[in-house]
Amino acid sequence: MKIRKIHPDTLYKRVVGGHTLYSPVVTVKGGTLVFVSGLLARDREGNIVKKGDMGAQIAQVGENLRLALESAGARLEDLVRTTTYVTDMDEFFRHVEVRMRYFGPALPTSTTVEVRRLSHPDFLVEVEAFAVVED
Numbered sequence: 001m002k003i004r005k006i007h008p009d010t011l012y013k014r015v016v017g018g019h020t021l022y023s024p025v026v027t028v029k030g031g032t033l034v035f036v037s038g039l040l041a042r043d044r045e046g047n048i049v050k051k052g053d054m055g056a057q058i059a060q061v062g063e064n065l066r067l068a069l070e071s072a073g074a075r076l077e078d079l080v081r082t083t084t085y086v087t088d089m090d091e092f093f094r095h096v097e098v099r100m101r102y103f104g105p106a107l108p109t110s111t112t113v114e115v116r117r118l119s120h121p122d123f124l125v126e127v128e129a130f131a132v133v134e135d
Contacts, residue, residue: 001031001134003080005107017096022103022110026080031132034072038085038128039064040118054088054124055095061127062102074131079106081130089114092125106131 006025007013014021041049041057042064050056066076082103086092092099092112103110108129118126 001132002029003027003031003132016093019096019100019104020107021096021099022082023107024109026109028080028132030135032135034069034074034078034131034133036065036068036129036131038083038126039068040120040123040126048120048122051122052124054086054091055098057124058092058095058098059101061125062098065102065127065129069129069131072131072133074133076102077105078131078133079103079108079129080132082108082110083128084110084112085115085118085126086112087115087118087124 004027005023006027007020007023008025011024039061041060043049043060049060062076069075069078084092089112118124
């Protein structure tokens with residue numbers, strides 16, 4: 001399997017807090033696709049974690065994503081695409097360091113969208129993801 005992360009010099013490179021946030025283009029040759037549904041800041045029992053604290057919710061979603069990927073034989077480093085939904089874009093960008101802890105090593109393609117509300121008013125962030133692992 002071969003994964004290429006491409007930053008063409010013809011496109012703007014988004015850097016926040018010294019971190020390149022995503023790859024604009026990722027190509028994959030070979031491998032098995034892993035699709036992960038939108039994950040929220042829930043613990044194993046389904047309780048909402050850290051109401052009102054987006055940084056802590058990003059961390060919980062990152063941990064949930066790590067666990068979901070592991071169940072399919074993948075790692076965070078295998079991510080190739082994420083879509084993040086947030087209820088406050090400005091607050092989201094105050095927590096770049098937390099996000100990079102989970103998505104930085106993979107540098108997947110990424111889209112972040114501010115939404116009015118997620119499936120419960122106490123959720124502040126939701127992430128869906130795609131990864132690729134060796135066949």
